[in-house]
Amino acid sequence: MDALLNRLSLQTDLQESDFADLKRLPYQLLAFQAGEEVVSAGQLVSRAFVVETGWGVRTRTLSDGRRQIVNFMVPGDCFDLQAVLAARSDHAVSSLTPMRLRAVPAMSFVGAVRQNAALAAAFWWIGLQEESILREHIVRLGKRGARERLAHLLLELRRRQLIGGLDEATARQAPLTREVLADALGLSVVHVSRVVTQFVKSGLLIVRHRLLQIDNVDALAAIAQFNTAYLHQDGVQPLPQVEALQESG
């Protein structure tokens, strides 16, 4: 879980002992090939997951087959922390690339979070980031045109990969077919293809096989009006409240 640990050490002020608590959690490593379904819609989930390597997506499929990608998952992301409540997943999660996941039993996760206030704060923070990413996706779909949407998404994914500790060169890459992009951006495959081509011709993007690679971050940021504030990368403040609580609780 290097990516998650890296993320937590950058964004929270966990101590060695907190990391130790985290590492002590029981887990199971799961390996998936590209295109497998990790969690099905309607399934009763009872584990929390951490992405170790590879990319995944959370999708919602309407009864007539239309499919919306609700969120992407890159190394260091967690999902189904909600599992804690034995909720039924209302979305499916599947892998885009070969993917390795760490699955933690819900009960153990809750236990750790309840016994360690710093961990609770850290995962609360992660939840906050996730929610913020969802909100930004809403803005992307509701208020932006096709070029802006694509540029904005690619920049977000780069940033999120950086947060997970990947190096700049890797973080600029995204293994996304046009269809995946279309399902995420609320556009047709054909139109995504046109926009990608246009970006390539303008030197913003390099396409190799089905790998998109950002070639000009600044130009994309200008197109997308990209502002990273919503990612809350700066991490938690020294947290006066929570520290006060640790003393009293």
Place this chain on the structure above:
Amino acid sequence: MDALLNRLSLQTDLQESDFADLKRLPYQLLAFQAGEEVVSAGQLVSRAFVVETGWGVRTRTLSDGRRQIVNFMVPGDCFDLQAVLAARSDHAVSSLTPMRLRAVPAMSFVGAVRQNAALAAAFWWIGLQEESILREHIVRLGKRGARERLAHLLLELRRRQLIGGLDEATARQAPLTREVLADALGLSVVHVSRVVTQFVKSGLLIVRHRLLQIDNVDALAAIAQFNTAYLHQDGVQPLPQVEALQESG
């Protein structure tokens, strides 16, 4: 905070003592007129809010003035629970109608949640619902046409008002101008107006002043392919995990 209490009693299995803990929290009542800004973007928030009466919206405004409504808030909804972490709000919250809010200091809220596992579970559940509502908004914007979007949103708002304990007649009403709908649905004011008019002519909606009233739930549900699963109304299960934890922690 009747609406929230009602919601919690329907969806969670809190005991009298849990409700007592909740009622014991210090709070401040705030009253706003229609169109006031409750929380500004970038502001450091340090309180959690509960909507007592009235409607609010969370909005994100792009630098060029485009405005996206990310979520609606109806009685019984909570927001800025994240405040706990002293995060900067990346969105503004404002009132659509006169609104009464209960503001709870972040520290007190965290204290209550940390000392009472049942409350923690209840608010975790509320967070899960909120996230699910955001995801459904993504699907609405990404994969649905204008008629579907409007029908779907109105049905969601009805359901959410019912969850807050409002009666059926009230829950069918929504005090939304065309502009608000447009900003929420990613459409233009003009087109929203056309769709509303069309719905009125088909007997799906009644419009009085600036109040939309649902006149035919089933027909709207058919248009929207509305499925309530994502609202997780059924509430938490008896929660084996959390109960086990209460014993051990």
Place this chain on the structure above:
DNA sequence: CGGCCCATTGAGCCAGTTCAAAAAGGGTGG
């Protein structure tokens, strides 16, 4: 009664869609 804000309606336009077909990979088996 007049002013203001909101909603409606019409006309023309455009971003993005759909349909269809061709091209380009890339993996597999011979």
Place this chain on the structure above:
DNA sequence: CCACCCTTTTTGAACTGGCTCAATGGGCCG
């Protein structure tokens, strides 16, 4: 190493849902 097949991508052409611009109409308040 080549031939073949399957999937993905690209491209063209026609279409359309929703947009913009602009003007008119209504309801409410002072």
